[in-house]
Amino acid sequence: MKRNIVLIGGSYGIGLSIVKQLRESCTIYVASRSTEGLEGYNVKHIPFDALTDSLDLSLLPEEIHGFVYCPGSINLKPLKMLSLANFEEDMQLNFFSMVRVVKDIIGRMADNSSMVFFSTVAVSTGMPFHTSVSAAKGAIEGFVKSLAAEYSPKVRINVIAPSLVDTPLAARLLNNDRKKDSMAERHPLKRVGNPEDIANMAEFLLSDKSGWITGQVIGVDGGLSTLNIN
Numbered sequence: 001m002k003r004n005i006v007l008i009g010g011s012y013g014i015g016l017s018i019v020k021q022l023r024e025s026c027t028i029y030v031a032s033r034s035t036e037g038l039e040g041y042n043v044k045h046i047p048f049d050a051l052t053d054s055l056d057l058s059l060l061p062e063e064i065h066g067f068v069y070c071p072g073s074i075n076l077k078p079l080k081m082l083s084l085a086n087f088e089e090d091m092q093l094n095f096f097s098m099v100r101v102v103k104d105i106i107g108r109m110a111d112n113s114s115m116v117f118f119s120t121v122a123v124s125t126g127m128p129f130h131t132s133v134s135a136a137k138g139a140i141e142g143f144v145k146s147l148a149a150e151y152s153p154k155v156r157i158n159v160i161a162p163s164l165v166d167t168p169l170a171a172r173l174l175n176n177d178r179k180k181d182s183m184a185e186r187h188p189l190k191r192v193g194n195p196e197d198i199a200n201m202a203e204f205l206l207s208d209k210s211g212w213i214t215g216q217v218i219g220v221d222g223g224l225s226t227l228n229i230n
């Protein structure tokens with residue numbers, strides 16, 4: 001029997017890469033606002049806005065073997081340019097909407113299932129202008145560690161903390177060669193990430209090959225969080 005994988009987001013970016021990697025071996029459900037990159041893939045699409053909608057559980061399988069929450073933000077500004085409303089918006093999309101979905105689907109997670117969430121390298125490595133997104137992603141890291149303890153051994157729950165990845169979300173940071181080169185240069189591995197770099201880790205965490213890994217925040221970041229090459 002094919003495993004049921006549910007992605008919130010998955011119509012483009014890292015989520016779409018996960019869809020492409022798992023589409024042969026799994027039955028995939030994508031809940032997102034658009035179907036942008038999903039044409040031609042055998043995916044069950046659920047129209048869904050995480051900010052406003054409740055997930056229609058009648059459209060999901062009774063048993064979920066893998067879950068991924070993709071929506072996120074990169075709202076980089078100096079603190080004095082960030083309003084409280086900006087912090088609330090980042091918290092809403094990254095954290096509160098995620099918690100609402102998790103509360104809805106957690107009862108359907110199967111024995112030996114896996115959940116994957118996204119943080120950012122900026123939580124562990126302080127970076128200027130990241131206060132809002134780091135706070136929202138830091139909340140995810142704390143939430144996931146506690147949730148992993150609560151649902152162990154039934155469900156494994158982990159976080160991927162990427163550095164900059166070339167997706168629509170990061171387009172403004174990579175929209176010319178000068179920016180691309182300077183961002184690549186900051187990383188010990190001398191390039192920014194591509195969606196497949198992150199999807200490879202998500203695929204691993206969703207599979208039984210990671211069967212003894214839970215409650216972890218795993219950096220996929222070109223070495224940025226751990227190596228000082230300057």
Ligand SMILES: NC(=O)c1ccc[n+]([C@@H]2O[C@H](COP(=O)([O-])OP(=O)(O)OC[C@H]3O[C@@H](n4cnc5c(N)ncnc54)[C@H](OP(=O)(O)O)[C@@H]3O)[C@@H](O)[C@H]2O)c1
Pocket residue numbers: 008009010011012013014015016031032033034035036048049050051069070071072073074118119120121161162163164165166167168169170
């Ligand atoms: N890209 C990076 O440099 C980077 C770095 C660090 C961390 N991350 C994190 O990695 C995760 C994935 O990033 P990404 O770059 O792949 O993002 P992305 O390119 O913006 O893709 C996000 C996906 O989530 C869906 N989505 C966004 N808002 C939604 C909403 N309100 N309701 C339902 N679906 C929604 C989008 O589909 P629709 O628009 O069709 O709804 C899309 O499929 C995010 O949590 C991000 O914070 C990314």
